[in-house]
Amino acid sequence: MTINKSMNVLIVDDYKTMLRIIRNLLKQIDFNYVDEATDGAEALAKLRSGNFGLVISDWNMQPMTGLQLLQEVRADARLKSLPFIMVTAESKAENVVAARQAGVSNYIVKPFNAETLKEKIEKVLGHA
Amino acid sequence: MLDSSADASALIERLEACRRRYPASDPEMVADIVRAVLSTMRGDLTAPETALLHEVAELGQVIANAKAEIEALRANDISTSHIPSATDELDAIVTHTAMATEAILETCETLDTMAETLDPAYAAKLQDATTRIYEACSFQDITGQRITKVVQTLKRIEEKVTQIITAFGVGEAMPAAAEEISLSSPISEEALLNGPQLPSSAMDQSDIDRLLASFD
Numbered sequence: 001m002t003i004n005k006s007m008n009v010l011i012v013d014d015y016k017t018m019l020r021i022i023r024n025l026l027k028q029i030d031f032n033y034v035d036e037a038t039d040g041a042e043a044l045a046k047l048r049s050g051n052f053g054l055v056i057s058d059w060n061m062q063p064m065t066g067l068q069l070l071q072e073v074r075a076d077a078r079l080k081s082l083p084f085i086m087v088t089a090e091s092k093a094e095n096v097v098a099a100r101q102a103g104v105s106n107y108i109v110k111p112f113n114a115e116t117l118k119e120k121i122e123k124v125l126g127h128a
Numbered sequence: 129m130l131d132s133s134a135d136a137s138a139l140i141e142r143l144e145a146c147r148r149r150y151p152a153s154d155p156e157m158v159a160d161i162v163r164a165v166l167s168t169m170r171g172d173l174t175a176p177e178t179a180l181l182h183e184v185a186e187l188g189q190v191i192a193n194a195k196a197e198i199e200a201l202r203a204n205d206i207s208t209s210h211i212p213s214a215t216d217e218l219d220a221i222v223t224h225t226a227m228a229t230e231a232i233l234e235t236c237e238t239l240d241t242m243a244e245t246l247d248p249a250y251a252a253k254l255q256d257a258t259t260r261i262y263e264a265c266s267f268q269d270i271t272g273q274r275i276t277k278v279v280q281t282l283k284r285i286e287e288k289v290t291q292i293i294t295a296f297g298v299g300e301a302m303p304a305a306a307e308e309i310s311l312s313s314p315i316s317e318e319a320l321l322n323g324p325q326l327p328s329s330a331m332d333q334s335d336i337d338r339l340l341a342s343f344d
Contacts, residue, residue: 017229018269021262024237028259060273060321067317089273089324091331094315096339107336110324111266114259116333 003125005030007053012036012043012069013087014061022056022087025114029121040064044072047079054125059088059095067102074103083124087112139180158191195296203293211286215279222272229268236261273323 009031011022019036026034035050037043041064043057055073059066066086073079086099089110096107105124108116173181236258243251243258324330331339 013269015269015272017226017233018266020230020233021266024233024240024262025259027240028255028262060323065317065321067320089270090320090322091325091336092320092322093331093335093339095320096331096336098315098317098320100340100343107340109331109333109336111263111270112333113263 003122004053006033007031008033008035008051009054009056010035010037010043010046010050010052012038012040012055012057012061012066014038014058018058022117025117028114029118031121040066040069040072043069047073047082048076052082054121055082055084056087056121057084059086059090059099067099070099070102070104085120085124087117158188191296198293198296203289206289207286207293211282211289215282218275218279218282222275225268225271229265232261232265270324277323 009026011019011026011034013019013022013036016038019038023034023036026032035046035052037046039061040057043055044064046052047055055069057066057069064072066088070084070086073082073084080103083105084103085106085108086104087108087110088095091109099107106120108120239254239258243254246254
């Protein structure tokens with residue numbers, strides 16, 4: 001399986017330290033084109049104006065949550081097939097079900113390790 | 129005079145209606161009214177009437193005692209001083225650990241840059257080490273969310289204390305508490321956002337993988 005690592009990846013989290021951590025972990029697995037947003041609304045604007053191959057988003061953000069962002073992405077004709085990974089501390093079954101029903105590509109619970117991030121990205125992009 | 133238990137029930141209903149109509153009535157005023165009514169009672173009372181009036185008089189005394197005890201406890205300090213102070217301390221913890229985490233990350237990034245100039249074997253080892261540090265630094269996000277939950281709980285306690293203080297007319301009136309989330313209502317997104325679960329009750333990544341796979 002060959003993964004295109006030159007794609008643009010958008011990471012979304014209201015916590016800048018987490019953005020920095022994910023960016024560095026992505027860099028270590030050779031994803032070097034990474035953009036950031038600190039809430040769903042900013043992410044959606046970037047997705048609509050840019051060309052991204054993957055979204056990695058937190059859930060619990062304001063004013064637009066990660067779930068709302070996912071719903072907007074799936075409702076957008078141009079973005080609806082975009083691979084979308086939710087990375088969140090929300091680990092209840094109802095959260096996973098809600099995200100799945102909204103069309104999430106995969107779900108990572110915080111705290112996570114680099115291997116899990118790599119594995120989920122490969123799985124999602126392998127199916128994309 | 130009260131002629132039957134039906135009259136007593138009617139009186140209780142009227143008192144209840146008054147309580148609903150004037151929820152923030154000054155308890156001292158209520159106690160005064162009870163005393164005034166009792167002092168105007170004339171004639172013979174039946175045993176149930178006497179018992180009921182005795183209960184009402186005791187109720188007035190209980191309210192007055194509770195008010196005095198709340199005043200003695202300086203409950204107002206809980207909402208005006210103790211809880212704001214505790215939340216400030218918790219906010220400081222978040223700020224300071226965030227600063228420390230940023231410093232650690234910055235150092236790791238320097239090491240990553242240096243690794244690019246090293247022999248590949250050493251570079252890989254160094255990168256493995258920085259990866260572990262990046263992973264560990266995500267604690268900051270989790271602890272931050274946990275502390276936020278504690279702060280929210282403290283604020284709810286503060287609101288409840290304020291409600292009690294206001295109801296008993298102790299200290300100055302405070303803003304009304306936020307409305308509660310009903311546990312029996314359909315799951316809204318707000319209800320889904322609970323932050324990190326305690327390890328004893330949380331699903332781990334393998335549980336989530338299994339749950340997701342069950343949809344395929």
